[in-house]
Structures are given as structure tokens and as C-alpha cells.
Amino acid sequence: MSGTMFVLDEVTKVYAGRPALGPLTLTVPTGRTTALIGPSGCGKSTLLRLLIGLIKPDAGTITFDGTPVTPHTNHAVRLRTGYVIQDGGLFPHMTARGNVTLMARHLGWDRARIDSRVAELTELTRFPVDGLDRYPQHLSGGQRQRVGLMRALMLNPDALLLDEPLGALDPLVRADLQTELRDIFQSLGKTVVVVTHDLGEATFFADRVVLLRDGQIVQQGRPAELWYRPVDPFVTRFVQAQRGPAIPAEV
Ligand SMILES: Nc1ncnc2c1ncn2[C@@H]1O[C@H](COP(=O)(O)OP(=O)(O)OP(=O)(O)O)[C@@H](O)[C@H]1O
Ligand SMILES: [Mg+2]
Numbered sequence: 001m002s003g004t005m006f007v008l009d010e011v012t013k014v015y016a017g018r019p020a021l022g023p024l025t026l027t028v029p030t031g032r033t034t035a036l037i038g039p040s041g042c043g044k045s046t047l048l049r050l051l052i053g054l055i056k057p058d059a060g061t062i063t064f065d066g067t068p069v070t071p072h073t074n075h076a077v078r079l080r081t082g083y084v085i086q087d088g089g090l091f092p093h094m095t096a097r098g099n100v101t102l103m104a105r106h107l108g109w110d111r112a113r114i115d116s117r118v119a120e121l122t123e124l125t126r127f128p129v130d131g132l133d134r135y136p137q138h139l140s141g142g143q144r145q146r147v148g149l150m151r152a153l154m155l156n157p158d159a160l161l162l163d164e165p166l167g168a169l170d171p172l173v174r175a176d177l178q179t180e181l182r183d184i185f186q187s188l189g190k191t192v193v194v195v196t197h198d199l200g201e202a203t204f205f206a207d208r209v210v211l212l213r214d215g216q217i218v219q220q221g222r223p224a225e226l227w228y229r230p231v232d233p234f235v236t237r238f239v240q241a242q243r244g245p246a247i248p249a250e251v
Contacts, residue, residue: 033185092136
């Protein structure tokens with residue numbers, strides 16, 4: 001598949017007189033994985049919310065699969081786009097199954113269709129079937145992330161937006177889920193935009209990495225380009241910071 005799923009053209013978002021994002025121009029290719037990366041507060045979540053029409057830009061235009069995203073069209077965009085919210089965003093008063101099936105029930109899917117889709121998704125995400133009837137607070141962090149992912153995939157969307165889907169997980173669960181997510185992205189062939197703080201994770205997932213700072217794109221390209229051809233000292237520092245604290249040389 002080729003083409004462009006999302007286009008942002010000179011988009012600006014201002015909060016309380018301060019620009020949170022932009023002016024920013026970006027194209028998101030269809031059927032590929034794009035990682036958004038950058039320091040806390042640089043505008044990553046704001047960018048995802050703009051893509052799915054949850055917030056409106058103060059200037060500029062956004063298109064989804066050729067259609068401008070406006071208050072009139074954003075419902076259609078949301079039906080075609082799965083969104084995994086930062087920190088999960090599961091409804092605590094609903095079971096895992098209730099969370100996953102909410103939109104499908106709202107759209108009037110019949111029971112058999114819902115059950116068969118849930119069965120597919122539990123297999124795809126390796127979610128334990130006995131967890132489906134538990135509430136989010138009775139699931140592990142990794143299981144909650146899988147519920148968020150199942151919920152986002154329920155309607156078989158064309159695009160998938162994930163806001164730090166692996167934040168706050170222990171390193172082993174995180175490593176497992178990284179591998180599973182990458183396999184899922186590759187096997188489904190969807191357009192994926194994934195937010196992460198971690199350049200290693202971005203490199204692992206993505207065909208393209210977009211590095212933001214203060215609401216602006218500093219560098220975008222293949223992951224290796226950021227590692228080996230940083231465009232300015234900020235990128236160099238960002239890359240070096242990813243190497244982490246010192247590992248002992250020997251005992
Ligand atoms: N609803 C809001 N009202 C006012 N300011 C906001 C609002 N949402 C975000 N901001 C501000 O906009 C900027 C960008 O926020 P955003 O949440 O997009 O950052 P982020 O890159 O996702 O950060 P993090 O990595 O910490 O999640 C920040 O300065 C933030 O404080
Ligand atoms: Mg964020």
C-alpha cells in the first residue's frame with residue numbers, strides 16, 4: 001500500500017496564549033509505522049488529538065485519507081482510527097470486555113459478531129480470556145495495555161494511534177509487548193502513529209521517526225538517520241541521552 005493517510009499543513013495549536021504545537025507540516029504515509037518522539041511537553045499527545053479530531057487546530061488544516069478533518073467529519077475519522085490513550089484511559093466501571101466492545105455495541109453489532117471479534121483480538125494480543133470479565137483495577141499493567149489495544153482495534157480501523165502504549169511497564173513485560181506490538185503492526189499492515197519517549201523503541205517499531213521539540217519538528221527520517229546524521233546539537237544530545245546511564249565495563 002502506498003499513499004498518505006494524514007496530512008497536517010501549517011497546523012498550530014495554542015493553549016492559554018502559548019503555542020503548544022506548530023506551525024507544523026507533516027505527512028503520515030499509509031500502511032507504515034511512524035514514531036513521534038521528543039521530550040515531555042513537546043506536543044506529542046496534542047498532535048495525536050489533532051489527528052483524530054478531538055481538538056481543533058487554531059490555524060492550518062488536517063486531512064485524513066483525503067478528507068479535511070472538521071467537526072462535521074471527525075466522527076467518521078474516529079470510526080476509522082483506533083486510539084490508545086496515554087495512561088490507558090480505560091473506563092474503571094466497565095470490565096475489560098465492556099471497554100473493548102463499547103463502540104461496537106453502540107453501533108449495534110450483534111452478539112455473535114462481537115464475540116467473534118473479541119475472540120480474534122484476545123488471540124492477537126495474547127490477552128488471557130479469563131481477564132475479559134475483570135475490571136481494569138484487577139488486571140496487571142501489561143494486561144490493561146492489551147485491553148486498550150483491543151479496544152482500539154475492535155472496529156478494524158485503517159489507522160491506529162498509540163500514545164506511549166508501553167509507558168510504566170516493567171522491563172520484561174515491556175520487551176515482550178514491544179515484540180508483540182511490532183508483529184501486530186507488521187501483520188495488520190495498518191497506518192500506525194506511535195508516541196514514545198524512547199528512541200530505541202521508536203527504532204524498533206517504526207519506518208519513520210519524527211523528533212519534536214517545543215511543538216516543532218527538529219528532524220524526521222529513517223531511524224538510522226537520527227542516530228547517525230543528527231541535524232543539530234539537540235538531536236545529538238537526545239540520541240546520546242538514550243544510551244542510558246553507564247553500564248559497568250567489567251567486574
Ligand atoms: N488542555 C490543555 N490546556 C493547556 N495546556 C495544555 C493542554 N494540553 C496540553 N497542554 C500543554 O501543551 C504542551 C504540549 O503538551 P502534550 O501533552 O502534547 O505534550 P507531550 O509531548 O505529550 O508530553 P508527555 O511526553 O509528557 O506526554 C505542554 O506544554 C502542555 O502543558
Ligand atoms: Mg503525552
